[in-house]
Amino acid sequence: MSIYFEWTKMMSVGEENIDIQHQRLLSQVNKIIDAMAYGITSKKVFDALAFFEQYINEHLAYEEKYMREKKYTDLSGHLLQHQTFRDEYAIFNKKLKSGQTPVNTLIEMEEFLGNWWIKHIGLSDKKYAQEFSRI
Numbered sequence: 001m002s003i004y005f006e007w008t009k010m011m012s013v014g015e016e017n018i019d020i021q022h023q024r025l026l027s028q029v030n031k032i033i034d035a036m037a038y039g040i041t042s043k044k045v046f047d048a049l050a051f052f053e054q055y056i057n058e059h060l061a062y063e064e065k066y067m068r069e070k071k072y073t074d075l076s077g078h079l080l081q082h083q084t085f086r087d088e089y090a091i092f093n094k095k096l097k098s099g100q101t102p103v104n105t106l107i108e109m110e111e112f113l114g115n116w117w118i119k120h121i122g123l124s125d126k127k128y129a130q131e132f133s134r135i
Contacts, residue, residue, distance in 0.1 A: 004030045005117065013129035015066060021059040022121055028055075029117060032110045045102040048109055052089045060085065063125075072128050081120055088112050 005026050012019050028051045035044040060082045067075050092112075095105050 004033060005114075011121070013125050014133060015129075018059075018063055018066065018125075021055075021062065022125075025055060025059070025113070025121070026117065029110065029113045032106060032113065035106060036110060040103045040106050042102045045096060045106050045109075048106065049089070049093055049096065052092065052109075056086055056089055067128055070128070070132050073131060074127065078124060078128065081124055085116065085120075 007023050007026055011022065013022070028048065031044075032048055035041070035048075064075075064079065064082065067078060072078065092105055092109055095108075096102070
């Protein structure tokens with residue numbers, strides 16, 4: 001039996017496209033949990049890395065543009081957190097290319113994404129959502 005993350009309205013940042021992108025990330029976290037519970041394969045790890053790359057290219061760029069347009073007061077701090085995500089992706093990618101076992105990489109990815117979900121999306125993203133809701 002696996003425990004999955006579920007989207008609730010409380011997780012919303014009040015911007016539909018960002019909420020949809022966050023839901024896709026949550027779905028990816030659940031896929032990684034499935035892979036760990038029911039069998040990790042190299043394909044599943046590479047699929048997760050491909051998602052990471054897409055997430056970086058689409059979501060982070062979209063969210064950064066959104067925050068710039070709204071003149072978010074803590075933009076620089078938020079951008080540093082996004083850079084951490086990009087750096088982690090590069091590390092996971094390098095580990096796989098250097099031959100680290102997919103199991104270890106997937107476990108590390110699941111831990112990172114779980115923490116990202118709680119700390120970044122659950123706390124940091126909610127800060128800009130609260131700021132923008134007062135405008």
